[in-house]
Amino acid sequence: MKKLVAALLVLVLLFVVAAEFRHRLLFGLQDGSPPPLGEITEEGPGVTWADDYYTVEQIAPRTYAIGEPRYHQQNFNYLIVGDREAILFDAGSGLRNAAAIAAGLTDRPITFVPSHFHYDHVGNGINFARIAIIDLPHLRERAPDNALRLQWGEHLGSSEGYAPSEFRVDQWLAPGSDVDLGGRKLRVLFTPGHTWDSVSLYDAQANVLFTGDFIYPGYLYAFLPTSRLGDYIQGADQVLAVTNAETRLYGAHRVAPPGAPVQTRQHVLTLKQTLEALRAGDVDGEGFYPRSYAAGDMVLLVEPWPFQDWGETYPAGLPGS
Numbered sequence: 001m002k003k004l005v006a007a008l009l010v011l012v013l014l015f016v017v018a019a020e021f022r023h024r025l026l027f028g029l030q031d032g033s034p035p036p037l038g039e040i041t042e043e044g045p046g047v048t049w050a051d052d053y054y055t056v057e058q059i060a061p062r063t064y065a066i067g068e069p070r071y072h073q074q075n076f077n078y079l080i081v082g083d084r085e086a087i088l089f090d091a092g093s094g095l096r097n098a099a100a101i102a103a104g105l106t107d108r109p110i111t112f113v114p115s116h117f118h119y120d121h122v123g124n125g126i127n128f129a130r131i132a133i134i135d136l137p138h139l140r141e142r143a144p145d146n147a148l149r150l151q152w153g154e155h156l157g158s159s160e161g162y163a164p165s166e167f168r169v170d171q172w173l174a175p176g177s178d179v180d181l182g183g184r185k186l187r188v189l190f191t192p193g194h195t196w197d198s199v200s201l202y203d204a205q206a207n208v209l210f211t212g213d214f215i216y217p218g219y220l221y222a223f224l225p226t227s228r229l230g231d232y233i234q235g236a237d238q239v240l241a242v243t244n245a246e247t248r249l250y251g252a253h254r255v256a257p258p259g260a261p262v263q264t265r266q267h268v269l270t271l272k273q274t275l276e277a278l279r280a281g282d283v284d285g286e287g288f289y290p291r292s293y294a295a296g297d298m299v300l301l302v303e304p305w306p307f308q309d310w311g312e313t314y315p316a317g318l319p320g321s
């Protein structure tokens with residue numbers, strides 16, 4: 001009897017440890033280097049190859065999608081140019097230098113803004129002239145000297161051999177504020193869910209929203225260490241509040257060629273409805289970890305029930321909303 005109790009205790013302990021370190025177990029199983037590059041893709045008219053790795057596509061006046069079709073995650077970064085300065089929104093993993101491609105497209109000084117801190121967006125190792133990040137209380141308190149040391153779970157780069165680095169902050173972007181590039185303004189939107197620090201940029205004049213990993217066609221990752229399903233619903237409300245039926249939403253990944261991934265407000269409504277149905281227990285998913293739920297041309301990936309976090313990082317309301 002004592003042996004049985006001891007064995008049960010060991011089993012429970014193993015389960016608790018596996019649950020606690022589930023993200024480490026999941027990402028630690030990968031081999032620590034990026035997979036080989038894919039073939040050169042057929043991208044159609046309007047898209048040019050900047051070298052044998054990047055594509056450049058003008059998606060609006062003074063607005064460029066800088067794609068990485070050969071990288072396995074098919075990242076898209078965006079250069080947004082004003083009269084006085086420009087923003088590079090995301091820079092891929094740093095496998096190549098997206099900042100150099102951006103500098104070849106404008107002579108305005110460029111500020112790098114990461115949509116969030118996952119390794120495939122922060123351009124690991126690229127020497128940016130200027131960096132701006134979203135101003136959130138939970139980030140500010142960790143960066144009293146304007147240097148933010150990224151945590152493993154915010155960065156996740158170990159799966160492709162990147163260590164989380166210290167992030168220098170030249171400028172804090174208040175949620176809800178406008179960044180003035182000169183003759184062009186971008187609204188800073190706090191859109192958490194995929195991560196607790198995700199930012200989207202809205203150009204009201206061009207009616208274009210840059211969404212990072214908040215939404216794009218394909219698999220949406222809502223099961224990562226700083227993902228939170230309650231945040232995702234709040235983030236969707238932020239986007240729904242500013243967009244209209246004609247708004248073009250440009251995301252940070254795509255499924256297949258050609259060109260940059262573009263969606264509409266309707267996709268955000270579908271995402272929100274899927275989240276609400278999931279919370280109510282009204283939809284069926286597939287798989288165990290992560291579980292997947294179809295949402296139009298997207299698939300929402302979430303943790304199984306006991307680990308689902310419907311809480312909110314800012315339960316009293318999102319900063320800037």
Ligand SMILES: [Zn+2]
Nearest residue numbers: 116118194213
């Ligand atoms: Zn991400």
